[in-house]
Amino acid sequence: MTLTDDDAERSEFEWARPGLHLRFAHGDGPVRLVRLATGPEGPSAAAPCPIVELHAGGRARENNTQIYVRSAIGVRLRYAGHESVGDDLRIHQVEEATGIEVVSVLRAAGPGLQITQTVRNGGDRDLVLTMVTSAVFSVAGTGYDVLWGRAEWLGEGRWEQRPLAELLPDLSFGRYGFVGRGHFPVTSHGSWSSGEVLPTGVLASEAGPSVAWQVETSAGWHWELSRDAGTVTVGVLGPTDLEHQFAERLAPGREFTSVPAGVVVADGGRDATFAALTEYRRAIRVPRAAHESYPVVYNDYMNTLMGDPSTEKLLPLIASAAAAGAEYFCIDAGWFGSPEEGWWDRPGEWREGPGRFTGGLRSVMDAIRGAGMRPGLWLEPEAVGRKSPVAEKLPDEAFFCRFGERVLEGNHYQLDLRHPAARAHLDEAVDRLVEEFGVAFFKLDYNSNVGAGTDVDAEAPGAGLLGHTRGLRDWLLAVQERHPDLLLESCSSGGMRMDYHLLSAVHLQSTSDQQDYRRYPVVAATAPASVLPEQAGNWAYPDTSMTPEETAFAMASGVMGRMYLSGFLHDLGEEQSALVHEAVALHRERRGDIAASVPVWPLGLPGWDDDVVALLLDAEPGGLLAVWSRGDAAELALPDLAGRAVRQVYPADLPAWTVRDRDGVPVIDVPPGLRARIFEVAPR
Incomplete structure (x- = not known):
């Protein structure tokens, strides 16, 4: 059947869920998203745009461009039906000449959409996919701010906010009838999904709807912005041939599903959009009863034992952690290596190190339980050290390989x-440790970027990496099915793999390996842009060298997320210990509110060297506001909190900061030096 232009104009359908209203058009071209809004009456963020693009074999772009739009297959897709089942909308398209079929699945999750594309080879010859967009959409207008984040080891969450026009200037496309060829790309490299940049972006506008997106994969990903006359197009992709050495061969009848993309639209600017993204993230998490109490974990690594635990070193830490209010105690790296040989190049067998613990590891675990806490251990499940016996026991095919050789990175092989x-x-290792030692918590680390992937049983290395990461998530979910009371933390040299492919399946995320307490506030304050506040494992590690003010400064980072306690607590003086105990008690009292909160940045997302850093975790009936001072005295006006009461709640025994009212606007007088305070923000 051939559709006329008039038919195409009439060929539309709508789909709505609470907080979402979408409209699609189809006819003489591919299905296009023409409306993306929070409701049927409000303004739309969308400009007409095809909902999927894909490259296969030698068929890439229809036009001379480097943007992932107007693909040769994408422009020839035609509508073949749609259905709505529960919270899912499924849109079917087909390219009749080759039989390529695409099913776009849009799943409502909270105020957002989780979008995937399933490509099926309906033809009679092999199809090699080299790119499939997870989501693509256009927004009307160009008066947006772009927000994106940089990251690296010890420097996670360095967000930038810039006008779109600075990144994609007006090049007079409309005047001459050209289409754009350039883009603003943000791309991961290797197996650290957030090792350089963050898989989240925002187009923020105070004058109309704003949008945000995230790529939900631990493999390669890419998102980009491109500009035409009067519109901006957002492309959200998993691994690609160009960026990640990805290709997937589909025999006739076989199919491939893209990585998920999360998309939200909000009526408001930056903070409203991150609030919507926060609620979306809560909606896609796999619910686990063990997670919902949000326990305080003490870990013996950061600024403490640093991978050299022993019975003698651990016993005083166990007693002081329990006294401070910790509910779990994790023995970090080193427990499996002997004191003489070390541990870095020996992970993989996961048995206690000979000569490491007087009376054995079991006696230490019993001491943890005897102190009223639950025991945990550090694992790096994907790593097998070069000197581990496991390296010889498993076949080469069980490891990442390239060009016929095992990949060896940092003296680690990759399972x-x-x-x-x-x-x-x-x-076998996890089940044995849970049964033998009663382990209730695993800190799961990942310390190597192993590159593009593996070419074993894969068309290209990027496809091998994607298959492995999908297997990792499946394994994590299966472990929790067998052990429903087990808590799992995702740590990847801090936050080097901070994505919602993993975070939807685990309980908390270590936000950094940063050991300088003066720098941690920026990590803690920006973490809720990437991870739920109740999952953001912010380290709090007081030290005997700190003054009382510096101790409170360090502890504030832990309060404002998911507290991750460390440090030689038993060596602290009475005043320092009181500040630690008070912070843990405040966190435990407010953790339910934190788990229902959304982030607000009264001063904007902080820069790495800002003198004053502020984060509000806002919830009903009230929120927690942390303010860290790292420089000169300042006056902090909070117009967004006009009409609300601001009252200091931590620390109780250090001088209170002055909070004044200026025509209904709270104003905090921030003193100079390394100091921090936490305030309760009461309802209007």
């Missing part, structure tokens, strides 16, 4: 969880 032997090895 491939597509392989049954690799998965069976990890299942």
Whole structure:
């Protein structure tokens, strides 16, 4: 059937869920998203745009461009039906000449959408996919601010906010009838999904709807902005051929599903958009009863034992952590290596190190339980050290390989969880540790970027990496099915793999390995832009060298998220100990509110060297506002909190900061030096 232009104009359908209203058009072209709004009456963020693009074999772009739009297959897709089932909208398209079929699945989750594309080879010859967009949409207008984040080891969450026109200037496309060729790309490299940049972006506008997106994969990803006359197009992608050495071969009848993309629209600017993204993230998490109490974890690594635990060193830490109010105690790296040989190049077997613990590891675990806490251990499940016996026991096919050789990075081999032997090895280790030692918490680390991936049983390395990371998530979920009371933390040299492919399946995320307490406030304050506040494992590690003011400064970072306690607590003086105990008690009292909060940045997302850093975790009936001072005295006016009461709640025994009222606007007098205070923000 051939549709006329008039038919195309009439060929539309709508789909709505609470907080979402979408409209699609189809006819003589591919299905296009023409409305994206929070409701049927409000303004739309969308300009007409096809909902999927894909490259296959030698068929890439229809036009001379470097943007992932107007693909040769994408422009030839035609509508073949749609259905709405529960919270899912499924849109079917087909390219009749080749039989390529695409099903776009839009799943409502909170105020947002989780979008995937499933490509099926309906033809009679192999199809090699080299790119599939997870989501693509256009927004009307160009008066937006772009927000994106940089990251690296010890420097996670360095967000930038710039006018779109600075990144994509007006090049007179409309005047001459040209289409754009340039873009603003943000791209991951290797197996650290957030090792350089963050998989989240925002187009923020105070004058109309704003949008945000995130790529939900631990493999390669790419998002980009491109500009035409009067519109901006957002492309959200998993691994691609150009950026990540990705290709997937589909025999006739086989299919491939893209990585998920999360998309939200909000009526408001930056903070309203991140609030919507926060609620979306809560909606896509796999619910686990063990997580919902948000327990305080003490970990012996950061600024403490640094991978050299022993019975003698641990016992005083166990007693002081319990006295401070910790509910879990995690023995970090080193427990499996002997004191003489060390541990870095020996992970993989996951048995206690000989000569490490007087009376054995079991006696230490018993001491943790005897102190009223639950025991935890550090694992790096995907790593097998070069000197580990496991390196010889498992076949080469159970590891990442390139060009016929095992990948060795930092003296670690990388397990491939597509392989049954690799998965069976990890299942045996975890089940044994839970049964033998009563482990209730695993800190799961990942300390190596192993590059593009593996070419074992894969068309290209990027596809091997994607398959492994999908196997990793499946393994994590299966572990929790067998052990429903087990808590799991995702740590990747701090926050080097901070994505919602993993974070939707685990309980908390270590936000950094940063050991300088003076720098941690920026990490803690920006973490809720990437991870739920109740999952943001912010380290709090007081030290005997700190003054009382510096101790409160360090502890404030832990309060404003998911407290991750560390440090030689038993060596602290009476005043310092009181500040630690008070902070833990405040966090435990307010953690339910934190788990229902949304982030607000009264001073904007902080720069790495800002003198004053502020984060509000806002919830009903009231929120917590942390303010850290790292420089000169300042006057902090809070117009967004006009009409609300601001009252200091931590610390109780250090001088209170002055909070004044200026025509209904709270004003805080911030003193100079390393100091921090936490305030309760009461309802209007």
